[in-house]
Amino acid sequence: MSATVDHVPGELMAAEIVQQPDVLAGLITGSEKIGEAGARIAAARPRFVLIAARGTSDNAALYAKYLAEVRMQLPAGLASPSALTVYGASPDMRDVLFVAISQSGRSPDLIDSLTVARQRGALSVAVTNAPDSPLAHAAEIAVDVRAGAERAVAATKTYTAELLAMALLFTGDRAAHVAAPLPEAAARTLALTSDERLERLAARFRSTERIVLTARGYSHSTAREAALKLMETSYLSAHAFSGADLLHGPLAMIDRSVPVIAITSPGKGGDAMRPVLELLAELDTPVLRVGTEDGLPIAAEGIVEHLLPILEIMPLQRLAWRLALDRRLDPDRPRGLSKVTQTL
């Protein structure tokens, strides 16, 4: 790229992180089309929801799965593209809502999976940041998350835009109204953790090579996406576990040398983390909490629980960015990765 000469490490990621309140505001203001798509989905009365995605978008898919289960009251699962593409499965997809989420809309396995699902009777929806992409064209319903061009390889604004798009799509008529306070809350959330605080935290994690993230419910997606950001930008060995799964095995690898980031926003998911926090306290594990004043706070007031993951990830994006710079890495261009990943 021609910008190489003047490139300041992390400048793209930093710029895209701060664009998020505007991206969310734009998506809410222009949400009629998503509202229409949601109405079409409701009219089709699907009985089962399958969501397919890779990488960051797969974390948005996990979020959307909880929305489908809790808000649409439908059984839901994450699709395994390889069942369709590698093994050539061709399941009966009538009454299935099949949603593929992809920033670029160009992942061949997602295009193929969605095409098979549509041929086999599913109502097919593509959620992309690229309305002219092959995935968007392959679907009956295309949702544009309208995040603008994302140039840093580590996705930030397309992730939160995907979360909000899924919430607008899956939570009914009043979804845009419910989301109205979100852009303001996002701006406040970004300001709540000062640069100084971020630097102090980065210093605390300077010699950390392993880190565990944990959450329950909607926030499980936050834990996974934050782990991916830390892996991509700082090459940390970052594990994400649901608070419940953590107790089934992975807990053994945690000791005082492995810091834990727990997402404990107000709500049912955060409440369900209490036994996990108690156990971590017994182990004397250092825990950084997202969603509390003394940890990485978010501006949760007036925001319904299912929208909180859109805020929770923001201080963690900033932390990943800061840790990468501290390690003299460029979070805009992680080694070995490119913006569009071609998996078959």
Place this chain on the structure above:
Amino acid sequence: MSATVDHVPGELMAAEIVQQPDVLAGLITGSEKIGEAGARIAAARPRFVLIAARGTSDNAALYAKYLAEVRMQLPAGLASPSALTVYGASPDMRDVLFVAISQSGRSPDLIDSLTVARQRGALSVAVTNAPDSPLAHAAEIAVDVRAGAERAVAATKTYTAELLAMALLFTGDRAAHVAAPLPEAAARTLALTSDERLERLAARFRSTERIVLTARGYSHSTAREAALKLMETSYLSAHAFSGADLLHGPLAMIDRSVPVIAITSPGKGGDAMRPVLELLAELDTPVLRVGTEDGLPIAAEGIVEHLLPILEIMPLQRLAWRLALDRRLDPDRPRGLSKVTQTL
């Protein structure tokens, strides 16, 4: 426990690993009941499959999800118990086959999820190693994997028994016939990696703290289960990624200091790993392959691809056991874990 005084570290896990050929043989010989359960499921003509599990059993659930998609040609997903238990979702489960897999049959969140699914119209199946457990009693159909008492905290024989039980349940009339050569192949697989070879491998991994496991298709479950075993027994930071997901981000954290274990058994899943192996070779990453002569071989001859995960995990169980002993840890009793995990 009274056995503490005489306990030799790892003796339980070692004994249970070598019991696997007999456990598999017993399950095949006495498979009529599972065959009947499979026939009941087929007669009910479910249209969607949901599978709920935690820990090791969740890896069996991932395996079963591929079976449902590829062999039953049904859309399938892994259930999130917390959607039902934490958020009180109550989705319409008519035409859904809901399978809960649990060694102990005593995980409260699985019992609650299965109960809600059954009340809402699902055909409910419990797959356990405890036919008298509350989970088995809560389900319409109870499948006993008959692995015998498992005393090591790190599950081994219940895992492979769960895999085989799911294959017998999901792959039709001839499933027991197709599985007939498996016990013999399991015994040969356990013998293929000598103790000496295992010691040399353990020496190679002596200073390893981070490791990545990768696979595609059915073998994805092997990668995840092996990662869990390494975390539980040796406290390694072990990540498992599908070969496709690895290319979407996590690849950045891999360099020459992070060994990769790739499951590349013969078949479509192994074939689909070729681009991943090529990329890892470019990065000069040390790769240990499962399923090849020069890596950790398995006795794959005459075994259909969908049964290979039952063999693939065996040398990896042995490796996890060996690594734990090398680190002077007791794989029978990982810190912080107990055999039955109570998650709500």
